[in-house]
Amino acid sequence: xxxxxxxxxxxxxxxxxxxxxxxxxxxxxxxxxxxxxxxxxxxxxxxxxxxxxxxxxxxxxxxxxxxxxxxxxxxxxxxxxxxxxxxxxxxxxxxxxxxxxxxxxxxxxxxxxxxxxxxxxxxxxxxxxxxxxxxxxxxxxxxxxxxxxxxxxxxxxxxxxxxxxxxxxxxxxxxxxxxxxxxxxxxxxxxxxxxxxxxxxxxxxxxxxxxxxxxxxxxxxxxxxxxxxxxxxxxxxxxxxxxxxxxxxxxxxxxxxxxxxxxxxxxxxxxxxxxxxxxxxxxxxxxxxxxxxxxxxxxxxxxxxxxxxxxxxxxxxxxxxxxxxxxxxxxxxxxxxxxxxxxxxxxxxxxxxxxxxxxxxxxxxxxxxxxxxxxxxxxxxxxxxxxxxxxxxxxxxxxxxxxxxxxxxxxxxxxxxxxxxxxxxxxxxxxxxxxxxxxxxxxxxxxxxxxxxxxxxxxxxxxxxxxxxxxxxxxxxxxxxxxxxxxxxxxxxxxxxxxxxxxxxxxxxxxxxxxxxxxxxxxxxxxxxxxxxxxxxxxxxxxxxxxxxxxxxxxxxxxxxxxxxxxxxxxxxxxxxxxxxxxxxxxxxxxxxxx
Amino acid sequence: xxxxxxxxxxxxxxxxxxxxxxxxxxxxxxxxxxxxxxxxxxxxxxxxxxxxxxxxxxxxxxxxxxxxxxxxxxxxxxxxxxxxxxxxxxxxxxxxxxxxxxxxxxxxxxxxxxxxxxxxxxxxxxxxxxxxxxxxxxxxxxxxxxxxxxxxxxxxxxxxxxxxxxxxxxxxxxxxxxxxxxxxxxxxxxxxxxxxxxxxxxxxxxxxxxxxxxxxxxxxxxxxxxxxxxxxxxxxxxxxxxxxxxxxxxxxxxxxxxxxxxxxxxxxxxxxxxxxxxxxxxxxxxxxxxxxxx
Numbered sequence: 025x026x027x028x029x030x031x032x033x034x035x036x037x038x039x040x041x042x043x044x045x046x047x048x049x050x051x052x053x054x055x056x057x058x059x060x061x062x063x064x065x066x067x068x069x070x071x072x073x074x075x076x077x078x079x080x081x082x083x084x085x086x087x088x089x090x091x092x093x094x095x096x097x098x099x100x101x102x103x104x105x106x107x108x109x110x111x112x113x114x115x116x117x118x119x120x121x122x123x124x125x126x127x128x129x130x131x132x133x134x135x136x137x138x139x140x141x142x143x144x145x146x147x148x149x150x151x152x153x154x155x156x157x158x159x160x161x162x163x164x165x166x167x168x169x170x171x172x173x174x175x176x177x178x179x180x181x182x183x184x185x186x187x188x189x190x191x192x193x194x195x196x197x198x199x200x201x202x203x204x205x206x207x208x209x210x211x212x213x214x215x216x217x218x219x220x221x222x223x224x225x226x227x228x229x230x231x232x233x234x235x236x237x238x239x240x241x242x243x244x245x246x247x248x249x250x251x252x253x254x255x256x257x258x259x260x261x262x263x264x265x266x267x268x269x270x271x272x273x274x275x276x277x278x279x280x281x282x283x284x285x286x287x288x289x290x291x292x293x294x295x296x297x298x299x300x301x302x303x304x305x306x307x308x309x310x311x312x313x314x315x316x317x318x319x320x321x322x323x324x325x326x327x328x329x330x331x332x333x334x335x336x337x338x339x340x341x342x343x344x345x346x347x348x349x350x351x352x353x354x355x356x357x358x359x360x361x362x363x364x365x366x367x368x369x370x371x372x373x374x375x376x377x378x379x380x381x382x383x384x385x386x387x388x389x390x391x392x393x394x395x396x397x398x399x400x401x402x403x404x405x406x407x408x409x410x411x412x413x414x415x416x417x418x419x420x421x422x423x424x425x426x427x428x429x430x431x432x433x434x435x436x437x438x439x440x441x442x443x444x445x446x447x448x449x450x451x452x453x454x455x456x457x458x459x460x461x462x463x464x465x466x467x468x469x470x471x472x473x474x475x476x477x478x479x480x481x482x483x484x485x486x487x488x489x490x491x492x493x494x495x496x497x498x499x500x501x502x503x504x505x506x507x508x509x510x511x512x513x514x515x516x517x518x519x520x521x522x523x524x525x526x527x528x529x530x531x532x533x534x535x536x537x538x539x540x541x542x543x544x545x546x547x548x549x550x551x552x553x554x555x556x557x558x559x560x561x562x563x564x565x566x567x568x569x570x571x572x573x574x575x576x577x578x579x580x581x582x583x584x585x586x587x588x589x590x591x592x593x594x595x596x597x598x599x600x601x602x603x604x605x606x607x608x609x610x611x612x613x614x615x616x617x618x619x
Numbered sequence: 620x621x622x623x624x625x626x627x628x629x630x631x632x633x634x635x636x637x638x639x640x641x642x643x644x645x646x647x648x649x650x651x652x653x654x655x656x657x658x659x660x661x662x663x664x665x666x667x668x669x670x671x672x673x674x675x676x677x678x679x680x681x682x683x684x685x686x687x688x689x690x691x692x693x694x695x696x697x698x699x700x701x702x703x704x705x706x707x708x709x710x711x712x713x714x715x716x717x718x719x720x721x722x723x724x725x726x727x728x729x730x731x732x733x734x735x736x737x738x739x740x741x742x743x744x745x746x747x748x749x750x751x752x753x754x755x756x757x758x759x760x761x762x763x764x765x766x767x768x769x770x771x772x773x774x775x776x777x778x779x780x781x782x783x784x785x786x787x788x789x790x791x792x793x794x795x796x797x798x799x800x801x802x803x804x805x806x807x808x809x810x811x812x813x814x815x816x817x818x819x820x821x822x823x824x825x826x827x828x829x830x831x832x833x834x835x836x837x838x839x840x841x842x843x844x845x846x847x848x849x850x851x852x853x854x855x856x857x858x859x860x861x862x863x864x865x866x867x868x869x870x871x872x873x874x875x876x877x878x879x880x881x882x883x884x885x886x887x888x889x890x891x892x893x894x895x896x897x898x899x900x901x902x903x904x905x906x907x908x909x910x911x912x913x
Contacts, residue, residue: 074712078712080711080712080715080716082715082719127891127894127895130894130895130898133711134648134652134654134711134715134853135849135853135894135898137654137711137715138654138845138849138890138894139890139891139894141656141841141842141845142842142845142846142886142887142890142891143887143891145838145842145883145887146884146887146888146891149883149884149887152880153880153884261838265719265723268716272716303730303735304726304727304728304730304731304735305727306727307723307724307726307727307730308723308724308727308728308731309727310720310723311720311721311722311723311724311725311726311727312720312724313720314716314717314719314720314723315702315717315720315721315724317716317720318706318713318716318717318720319702319705319706319717322709322713
């Protein structure tokens with residue numbers, strides 16, 4: 025077996041860290057490594073929600089403090105080694121983190137950052153004022169270590185090494201499973217993740233729990249190591265800042281970045297404290313580091329270093345954008361199956377207002393099973409809003425939506441996806457940082473807790489995804505990040521993506537919008553082929569030849585209502601439709617156009 | 620009843636100062652979608668500047684607030700150019716960390732220059748009070764509160780009546796749209812940031828007459844101001860005023876009826892409750908999230 029230099033280097037570093045107290049008796053350096061371990065564990069935990077899931081928290085230090093307090097309080101009352109309480113401290117911290125995670129059901133982005141700051145201060149407030157439990161601002165003094173003094177810091181050190189190893193194993197495991205893939209989908213585009221079946225709330229709750237579990241345990245060891253726990257020391261925001269700094273410096277979303285960052289920042293911090301008197305120097309140091317990092321090295325060390333060879337390799341070569349899309353010759357699609365006469369989707373009296381504007385106002389229509397139903401109408405007639413209501417990205421003010429005899433208008437988007445509803449967006453929404461293949465593998469056809477531990481991309485799924493990418497003609501691009509693909513290519517990948525859901529009803533929002541004529545034709549034949557295969561379509565489109573050639577029946581929306589419905593021929597002749605949408609000159613143009 | 624009225628009046632006067640302090644935070648968020656964590660530190664910088672000017676000149680600190688506002692306008696402009704302009708359109712993660720860094724830098728600088736001890740600005744009338752119909756209101760509270768409300772009224776007029784104000788509002792409602800009709804969003808952002816910092820400085824010099832302060836108090840201030848703008852609706856100026864008055868009154872009441880230590884908890888509780896129950900705040904609009912950012 026040959027080991028790569030990378031593996032050897034990591035092994036050597038791990039060995040040095042593990043046996044560090046054997047290398048030096050100097051307590052100053054031992055202390056530095058112990059604190060670095062504490063911060064590395066905290067940053068690795070933060071990485072799960074910030075790096076993978078995309079929620080930035082300025083309150084991560086709170087879990088360290090909560091763990092320390094759990095251990096300190098229990099040690100006061102029960103006369104056993106405080107180490108006994110370490111696992112429990114982790115569980116309590118994880119439970120509190122999951123409560124914080126509940127908050128993300130309602131607030132994201134800016135609101136969430138604010139909440140994390142408030143959370144940290146609130147926890148500090150409780151620790152200060154719940155005097156009967158925490159002894160208030162006076163703090164709790166813990167028992168001194170009861171082991172042979174010759175052992176020195178070994179028990180603390182080894183406990184933290186084990187916790188760091190466990191956090192890294194968890195982090196590695198999360199990254200390679202369905203769970204991690206769902207988290208990254210949430211980071212890239214949370215609403216989109218919902219529409220492809222990712223049950224975001226459960227994923228996020230578990231991520232929050234995971235982000236605090238080992239941090240709480242490390243907090244317990246940390247408190248015992250300090251032998252003193254108080255609100256100021258435990259819940260100062262500077263601890264949280266140091267954790268965030270470690271993560272950003274090392275590289276968020278990477279496995280070893282948080283560790284690297286922590287082992288750089290803590291020694292620098294120690295020097296600032298000991299050589300320059302701490303206090304203001306430490307503030308200036310952290311402040312300057314944060315500003316400089318964000319401005320000069322926003323991705324952190326590891327991703328930047330990892331990106332260098334790729335940049336050197338691709339320098340001077342043409343970008344992807346120039347590449348031509350190869351369109352395979354395909355057999356003509358078989359004749360469409362005879363419609364079953366069954367109604368697959370029924371929308372009844374749907375309503376949605378934005379302020380005073382009634383975007384959808386009592387809209388009712390049906391989509392027959394096996395059909396390619398077109399939804400047309402002037403701009404602002406409410407087509408995309410109707411799509412958002414059917415897909416569940418938005419909640420309506422009234423009305424009902426039935427999918428195959430089941431009412432779905434109160435279900436969250438992922439449940440609708442699990443029931444067989446797939447949708448694309450007007451402006452494509454792929455997960456830009458993932459490859460085309462990962463994008464296609466990301467959708468989930470159902471939800472179970474067992475699913476979370478499955479491999480992110482299993483062999484069978486990769487094969488299936490490859491097949492779908494080949495089907496839409498994008499097989500050659502499987503390993504390209506989706507963000508680098510052209511708009512038309514992204515549309516095709518997005519179609520392949522929702523096909524993984526094996527949807528019964530596919531909602532396409534302007535499938536022919538903004539792409540070239542060859543691709544429009546390709547899109548049309550893909551839709552026909554899938555339809556022949558039994559898929560039902562509902563599509564919004566402004567390209568009239570495309571709609572009239574492909575769709576039957578057609579529903580016409582105007583001012584949020586269904587104005588008319590019928591076959592393409594009926595629609596073209598309907599005077600109301602001509603007036604509201606097609607325009608008087610429409611028939612003339614279409615005759616001249618030779619269609 | 621008198622005591623209730625007293626609390627109410629005190630709360631409103633305090634709220635007026637809070638409103639001025641919060642105005643910059645909410646305007647900057649509106650235009651730039653940046654949560655300026657350094658806002659509290661700018662307030663304290665204003666307070667320390669006012670302190671030094673007052674000790675040096677012996678002038679009435681209320682007059683000095685204008686000087687402080689001018690100086691802080693320049694500081695804000697500079698900070699925008701150096702630190703914020705490069706990341707103006709970056710995601711919130713980036714800008715929050717950046718402004719946090721600025722806050723720490725300012726805290727450290729203040730600590731070096733003025734020391735980490737408690738300061739307060741005490742004009743000759745610091746211990747005087749008005750008594751009116753049985754109410755007992757400290758003079759500084761009255762002057763400070765009224766000055767803050769006057770500045771806010773001026774700010775409101777700027778927002779409603781001037782080209783700059785319309786440009787700020789346009790950029791905050793629809794940035795690409797504002798750009799299309801000829802608003803240089805970057806200059807508007809610079810102007811907004813500088814104005815916000817000037818407001819923070821001016822409010823800070825009033826705050827310095829009402830409460831003792833030290834460099835580390837900026838956390839407490841940013842928490843309180845975040846609660847105010849979240850309650851009023853992120854980005855809304857009238858919302859910030861309403862939020863500030865409510866929080867001002869709530870704090871005075873919590874302190875009188877429950878216990879002084881609860882004053883510090885009010886903002887955090889408000890943040891949690893508002894963001895969970897009504898995330899758009901009292902006067903904010905819900906951002907449409909279904910359309911992908913352009």
